[in-house]
Amino acid sequence: MLPQRMKKAMTDNPKKLANLIDLVNLPSTLREFMGQSQTSRLGCFKRVWSYIKENNLQDPNNKNLVNCDEKLKSVLLGKPQVELTELPTLIKLHFPKQPR
């Protein structure tokens, strides 16, 4: 199946892996949310997801939706409501590919 092959490629490819776990300097918006100046994309994702859980931001009627509070809005393009499906994509926007 496709996803599995993609995953394999991901872990096999050191550049893509580095993209995920290397610490990078954060832009000011994210810095405020994370409370630290450096993090990896993976760390950021985990932080955002745990923030959603801690503050019960999932829509009670449809758990797949997240109703953003002000703080979350600041990191997720200011959208009032996001789908869990697009969470990784939205977070990826903060971590542009670094020219090497």
Next chain:
Amino acid sequence: MGKLPPSLRSANFAVNTLIKTPSPSPNSKPHCYPKKSQPPKKKPTSNTEPQLPSSIVAFDSTSLSDAKTLFNSLISNSRNPTSDNKFYNAVLQSFSSNSTLQDSIFFLNHMIKVHPPFSPDRFTYHVLLIQSCKSVDLSLSPVHQVLNLMTTNGFPPNKVSTDIAVRTLCSLGHEEQAIELVKELSSKDSPPDTYTYNFIVRHLCKNRPLSTMNNFIKEMREGFDIKPDLVTYTIMIDNVCNSKNLREATRLLGVLSEEGYKPDCYVYNTIMKGYCMLSQGGEVLGVYMKMQEEGVKADLVTYNTLIYGLSKSGRVKDAKKFLNVMMEEGHVPDAVTYTSLMNGMCREADPLGAVALLEKMEARGCAPNSCTYNTLLHGLCKGRLLDKGMKLYDVMKQNGTKLETGSYGTFLRALCRNGRVAEAYEVFDYAIESKSLTDVAAYTTLESTLKWLKKAREQGLVI
């Protein structure tokens, strides 16, 4: 699911036990294993001596003079120092573990001088031998030094010395030096016994290219008339099967019968496992028939491999038949047996049958393991029985069962396909929390699954 673990592991195990179980030759084996566990054993002995706290045996300083002082006080403070050599050997070993070989030799001399009742025995020199093997980089000179020391003190190296040296060298990745040493010792009348020999072969199989091992066997045969035995052949066949080298495996089988060996249960098990490895699971039945013909008794591993192979090649009906056969023969099917069978049933799109089997096995008093659960979860998700899968997942969560990469991915996809993304996130959390997968592996799977979901939605394949 396409991987081999369950029955493989046990087959592998069989080969290992085969090497260890035969009754040890007179004086070789008992020595090298106790050797390792010496320090723990020693502690009680030193504890019986009230003045000697066990911690004193641990040297925290690497300095030779400190060690000497410590030893002096040890001897002078206790009214009647133990006459047990084990104690002194333990002291020496503990010192040698964080000092240089040279210092250890000086320390040994000091011990003899200060406390004449202590006369070093073979064990004492073996402590030094182990240390010398650890300090090998490219030349064997430290080892030679100790071997010479042993000879001059009346303990010429024997089989045990060879075995200890080889095991230490190999465990540190100095296989070439180990081979060199073995050849040298073989020409000096202390050839390796079959255990040492098989140990090297097994080690070479794992860590060096095939040609290294073949060269070694050839050299030992031509130079010292040491021939591979049945166990060696089992190791070799196992190895080539693992690397999917069918041609070499067939050749080895031919050599085996040329040499006049009659394959035993372990050889047959290895061959069966080899077929499974090569995705020719159907062939196992032929091997089993051959075993029956030759009058070789099948054991639990045989049946497990047989059932695994048949299941994998889609002959679940036959596999089920053998479950009954094995029980009639008095073997108790274990988790591996049942899991293989469930695997086969899931492949045949009969996950419900597999779940029924789970109940049956539990009723028979056989506890499922994590592989069983993962197989079932995978099967249920593939069979689009997500709700049943969810129930199973809850049980797994209660037991703290770890998820495997394959079943984790399948489960995530099944959840996402059914629009239960939030639950997929929850499974992601569980995978990390239970340490089933690394953060990276868990996340990449989640990310790619969501990406796939988005694409599928765009194409209108999923709501």
